[in-house]
Amino acid sequence: MSEAISKTFKEARKIVIKIGSNTLAKEDGTQNTEFMQNFARQCRNLIDLGKQVILVSSGAQVSGISITREWARKKDVHFRQALCAIGQVELMSQWRKAFSLQNLHIGQLLLTKDDFKNDHRSLNIRNTMFTLVDEGIVPIVNENDSVSIDEFSIGDNDNLSALSAILWSADLLILLSDIDGVYSDNPKTNPDARLIETVENIQNLRNSIKIGSTNSFGTGGIETKIQAAEKTTVYGIPLLLANGSTPDIIDGLLNGSAKGTLFLAQ
Ligand code: ADP
Numbered sequence: 001m002s003e004a005i006s007k008t009f010k011e012a013r014k015i016v017i018k019i020g021s022n023t024l025a026k027e028d029g030t031q032n033t034e035f036m037q038n039f040a041r042q043c044r045n046l047i048d049l050g051k052q053v054i055l056v057s058s059g060a061q062v063s064g065i066s067i068t069r070e071w072a073r074k075k076d077v078h079f080r081q082a083l084c085a086i087g088q089v090e091l092m093s094q095w096r097k098a099f100s101l102q103n104l105h106i107g108q109l110l111l112t113k114d115d116f117k118n119d120h121r122s123l124n125i126r127n128t129m130f131t132l133v134d135e136g137i138v139p140i141v142n143e144n145d146s147v148s149i150d151e152f153s154i155g156d157n158d159n160l161s162a163l164s165a166i167l168w169s170a171d172l173l174i175l176l177s178d179i180d181g182v183y184s185d186n187p188k189t190n191p192d193a194r195l196i197e198t199v200e201n202i203q204n205l206r207n208s209i210k211i212g213s214t215n216s217f218g219t220g221g222i223e224t225k226i227q228a229a230e231k232t233t234v235y236g237i238p239l240l241l242a243n244g245s246t247p248d249i250i251d252g253l254l255n256g257s258a259k260g261t262l263f264l265a266q
Contacts, residue, residue: 004198006256008238012172014133015046016054018161022178023244024059024091030066031059031090035244036098042250043138044102052133054168055106056141056161057095063087077149084145095140107132110144113154116163129168155224162228166235173232174253175225176244181261182222186212199263202230229263239263 009015019039026032043053061080064087065072071083092108099106109128115121132139141164143154154160158175165173182205183193189212199205211223229239242249242260252258 002197002253002256002259002262005240005253005258005260005262008172008240008262009254012170012238013050014052014054014168014170015172015174016056016161016165016168016170017043017174017176017250018056018157019058019244020157020175020177021058021062023176024057025062029062029072031063031094033094033098036094037101038248039250040095040098040102040104042248043099044104045251046254047104047136054129054133054139054141054164054170055095056157056164057091058142058157059091060084060087060142060145063090063094066090081146081149088142088145091142092140099138105137107137107139109139109141111141111154111160111164112144112148116154116167122167126167129164158224158228159231162231162239165232165237170232170237173228173237173239174250175228175239175241176249177225177241178243178245179222179241180243180246180259181241182209182225184208185210186222188212195259196261197259199229199261202226202233202263233263233266236265238265 023035024032046053061083064083067086067090071079095106109125111125115125129139141160143157143160161173161175179187180195182196184196185193187193196205212221225241232239240253240260240262242253242258246252246258249258253260
């Protein structure tokens with residue numbers, strides 16, 4: 001039981017949920033549409049409870065590869081960006097199907113680093129987020145990979161979701177990954193790694209754990225999740241890291257039956 005997680009979740013009204021590529025892809029590399037439909041059902045439940053939700057969805061590359069399979073091995077940056085352009089359409093098409101089964105509309109926001117640096121653009125994004133949510137629509141945010149590369153990009157959706165949560169003045173940021181939370185070491189390589197359930201001081205956490213390498217897409221890893229927590233918690237927004245492959249994870253976090261790592265607000 002995690003009462004702290006359940007309490008934080010119940011108290012939060014404005015919630016940003018980020019879903020990692022590992023959660024959106026099946027082992028054979030195709031899109032996990034069952035997950036998407038189940039997730040949309042859980043979002044409907046949150047909305048019915050009076051909560052507001054913004055989604056940050058990775059997975060454009062995975063979706064692109066599931067369409068143009070022969071591009072899977074092309075590492076050239078132009079191909080990767082083109083793959084994201086193809087995949088983003090497919091990704092949103094699947095999300096649209098999943099949410100329409102719940103009688104919910106979605107809206108797409110593709111953002112870049114510059115959008116957050118420029119006050120005028122940030123204000124426009126913030127206003128769009130507020131308008132969509134007020135009208136009962138679920139905004140789905142992703143990085144605009146086709147225009148942002150390398151030093152111009154945020155680079156990972158953990159940091160993008162943190163910036164989005166701050167911009168929207170969210171009450172809680174939830175990151176869904178393929179692990180239950182932050183461990184003392186990479187649980188995929190060290191079976192003795194211990195789950196850390198609550199983090200009060202991020203610097204102390206950094207000093208006490210081992211951080212493994214990034215995922216197969218070369219982005220993210222646990223490091224960017226900690227960076228996201230560093231960003232949001234100073235703005236008073238707690239961050240919850242949990243396992244997207246646990247069945248009904250959002251319901252489980254809400255009722256306290258699911259595990260995770262809760263980074264407390266500063
Ligand atoms: P996502 O695509 O969901 O954002 P990532 O693959 O980028 O997920 O990051 C999660 C991965 O980070 C885990 O699957 C795990 O292998 C790795 N990792 C490395 N070090 C740790 C650690 N100390 N605790 C938890 N996970 C870790």
